[in-house]
Amino acid sequence: MERFVRQTILPQLGEEGQRKLWEARVLVVGCGALGTHTAEALLRAGVGHLILVDRDLVEVHNLHRVSLFTPEDVGKPKAEVCAEKLRKIWPDAEIVSYVAHFGPELAEELVPKVDLVMDGLDNLETRYLLNDACVKYEKPWIYTAVLATYGMTMPILPGKGPCLRCLFPNPPAPGTVPTCAQAGILGPVPKALAAIQAATAIAILVGSGEVRPGELLYVDLWQRRFQTVQVQRGRDCPTCVARDFQFLREISRSAVLCGDAVQILPRKGGSLDLVALAERLGKLGKAVVKNGLLFAEIEGVSFTVFPDGRALVKGVSDPNRAQALYDQFISR
Numbered sequence: 001m002e003r004f005v006r007q008t009i010l011p012q013l014g015e016e017g018q019r020k021l022w023e024a025r026v027l028v029v030g031c032g033a034l035g036t037h038t039a040e041a042l043l044r045a046g047v048g049h050l051i052l053v054d055r056d057l058v059e060v061h062n063l064h065r066v067s068l069f070t071p072e073d074v075g076k077p078k079a080e081v082c083a084e085k086l087r088k089i090w091p092d093a094e095i096v097s098y099v100a101h102f103g104p105e106l107a108e109e110l111v112p113k114v115d116l117v118m119d120g121l122d123n124l125e126t127r128y129l130l131n132d133a134c135v136k137y138e139k140p141w142i143y144t145a146v147l148a149t150y151g152m153t154m155p156i157l158p159g160k161g162p163c164l165r166c167l168f169p170n171p172p173a174p175g176t177v178p179t180c181a182q183a184g185i186l187g188p189v190p191k192a193l194a195a196i197q198a199a200t201a202i203a204i205l206v207g208s209g210e211v212r213p214g215e216l217l218y219v220d221l222w223q224r225r226f227q228t229v230q231v232q233r234g235r236d237c238p239t240c241v242a243r244d245f246q247f248l249r250e251i252s253r254s255a256v257l258c259g260d261a262v263q264i265l266p267r268k269g270g271s272l273d274l275v276a277l278a279e280r281l282g283k284l285g286k287a288v289v290k291n292g293l294l295f296a297e298i299e300g301v302s303f304t305v306f307p308d309g310r311a312l313v314k315g316v317s318d319p320n321r322a323q324a325l326y327d328q329f330i331s332r
């Protein structure tokens, strides 16, 4: 308890609140800047159980905004790097990491197990899925998004206020919403929004009645502007009124564009013998197993293969072509 003494003297927490944090289970979806800063803030505050999910690897262009990542982490799975560093910060906490795509199956598996879900995502499509799962299992979650110099955040308490689909009724057409890769991101922005959503999370976990469901906070750090808007519940919201969880139902597409790579999901579960695969692929081009991942380059196309069979294919822009190459080289 000595570790948390500056926090337990806060009347909002006390030892009782601190105990609630220790018992809490929180899922953080996405371990980029937003997710890792959120996870670190919650861990340091004393949240005892964290589940981290991210499918990507640390890249050199993440380093300008992610405090936990250092140059030697480049090429390693983000979720594992984050978990490893958090364990060093507070070894008593339980931290579980999933290097995996957050699809309907994983959402159905993880969301019912936790008390609260935190947004560390970089795309709206997965947020709709997360919203479906949280409304279905009546789990509070905090929506937070960042871009360029600004960000916004809103606590979603199913049954007590609006959900994400009350705010954005329909998913935007693919390619119409800019990403951080296109619009850029100011380094301190995700850290500021992560701090705000972590503080809201602590208030929810200790049972403070002061969290206002559906209060959307907009922050622009460049203009030093903070604004709040109260979002209303949609009278005919398909998710939280009709309880039609279409994003959980949709079978995730096997091949999706993911930055400058095409991601291929395996058709069946199980794990790949990456060393044996590297030996086979080495005869066709270059192949090496490093940090538990297989990196191969064949005919100008590069493959990063994960032990669960998932692969990132770079050098082709057509998902069908990437799927064909995957079938030809990886899953045979």
Ligand SMILES: [Zn+2]
Residues within 6 Å of the ligand: 162, 163, 164, 165, 166, 167, 233, 234, 237, 238, 239, 240, 241
């Ligand atoms: Zn709704």
